[in-house]
Amino acid sequence: MPTDDLGGRGERIAAAYLTHQGLRVLDRNWRCRDGEVDIVAREGSALVFCEVKTRRATGFGHPVEAVTPAKQRRLRVLAQRWLAAHDEHAPDLRFDVVGVLVRQSGPAEVTHLRGAFT
Structure with a gap:
């Protein structure tokens, strides 16, 4: 699986995981001249900017x-x-x-660090 496909698959898995956890995904792969935000979501009163690896x-x-x-x-800056x-x-x-670990067999392993940095 090429790296681009792997990254896209990981972002789809992450978006589904976040949605399942109760977050509402507002935007995916938003781009501007400074780069790209993988996922922007809302959880209660918080806007959540997610980096997916x-x-x-x-x-x-x-x-x-x-x-x-x-x-x-x-x-x-992107936020x-x-x-x-x-x-x-x-x-x-x-x-x-x-973080998404995609194994050759079995389900992907998702690690979600809330408030990973400030």
Whole structure:
């Protein structure tokens, strides 16, 4: 499975997981000149900006470990851009990371870190 297909599959799995957990997905793969937000969702009074990382194995670490401080800074900027472009308001903003391990057999393993960084 090519990397692009793997990432797309992981994002579909993450969106389904978040929806099942009670979040309402507002946007997926939103892009601007500064990059892309994988998933924007609402949970109660919070807007949740989710970074999704997908891997086939943990040889290079768990997928959630791939969200570096630089990626965190970029996601904060992207959240500001998304808010400026949309008429959504919330008293709380949250940054989550969803790691998806896609195995050759069996179901994918999803790890959801709520409030992974500020």
